Amino acid sequence: MGYVDEPDYTELNQIIERLQAHMMRGEYALAYPVACEELACARSVCAPGDVHLAIALNDAASVERYLGRYDDAREHFIEAGxxxxxxxxxxxxxxxxxxxxxxxxxxxxxxxxxxxETFKHALTIYQASLPEDDWRTISCYNNIGLLYQDQGRYDEARACHERALALLEGSAAGTQHPNSIATTLMNLGVCLWHAGDVTRAKDLFERGRAMTLELNGRVSASYASALNNVAGFLADQGEPEHALELFEESREIAGELFGTESRAYTIVCQNIERVRGDLNARS
Known part of the structure; x- marks a missing residue:
């Protein structure tokens, strides 16, 4: 999100301030109508090709992505780009x-x-325009690693996350963006878990979760994601009762942040049902 100084954009800036306040508090459902208002205002005052319109499009798409409105988000990200x-x-x-x-x-x-294809395009752009240890470049390495995780390509994912962690720990980026360290620890933990290195994975999960809680507070998307990672690990390690507690806490947070119709809420509900099924099978 960004600000503009020209008098013609005064109303737009005021809307952006309201949107930022909701986003900083993680109030994504409340942010959505404000993002729509921002975009409508930008379309009314901006000429075609105005970068301030791109800001509004990106803001709208970011909120829509959180709320699972993927078709709208895709359209707006493409137009902004x-x-x-x-x-x-x-x-x-x-x-x-x-x-x-x-x-x-x-x-x-x-x-x-x-x-x-698109992540690698983004990484190429970052490498051409930013230092290798810029947090945006590092984030892109993590994103590619997560994509590889989704496909079960854990060795490739691990290489991406280890590269990200090395850059974070070896530069000012880690100090300036401690959330990135917490996220990378969690990401690397998943790869080690699937590689069978359970002891190291557990250590990274706990470190990442503790950092995420300290940095973001309990009611945050980052902490809900951390809870999901740890709960999945515990369920796999034969601790379904503990896993269920964490999944239920994550569900509560997801419902508060995104609403009960969101994809994030649906996914954690599916995880809860899976663990409950395992518990019922044991009894």
Whole structure:
């Protein structure tokens, strides 16, 4: 999200401030009508190709992605990317971020070939416009690793996450973006878990969860995701009761943040039913 100083954009800036307040508190359902208002305002005051319109499109798409409105988000990310590429060029980092976000959306939609192509395009843009240890480049390595995890390509995923962690720990990016370290620890834990290194995986999960809670608080998307990772690990290790507790906590957070109709809420409900089924089979 960004600000503009021109007087003609005063109303737009005021809407952006309201949207940012909701997003900072993780109030995605409340943010959605404000994002729609921002986009409508931008379309009314911006000329075609105005980068301020691209900001509004990206803001709307980001909220829509959180709420599972994937078709709308894809349309808006693509439109924003076209504006930014035309305005600032193919190797601009802001354009790269929109490409990266679009790739993440393809991943959520399980269009893995398109996601990999688009993530690698984003990484190429970042490498051309930013230092290798910039947090956006590091985030892109993590995103590609997550995509590989989705496909069971754990060795390739591990290499991506280890690269991200090395860059974070060896530069100012880790100090400036501690959430990235927490996320990378969780990501690497998943890879080690599937590689059979259970002891190291458990250590990374617990470190990542503790950091995420400290940095973001309990009611946050990051912490809900961390709970899901740890719960999945515990269920696999034969601790379904403990796993169920964490999944239920994650469900509560997802419902509060995204609503009970969201994809995030549905996924954690499916995880709960799976663990309950395992418990019933034992009794």
């Amino acid at each position: 076209e504006i930014l590429r035309e305005a600032w060029g193919e190797t601009n980092s802001e354009y790269g971020t929109t490409v990266n976000n679009l790739a993440g959306l393809y991943r959520l939609c399980r269009d893995f070939d398109k996601a990999e």
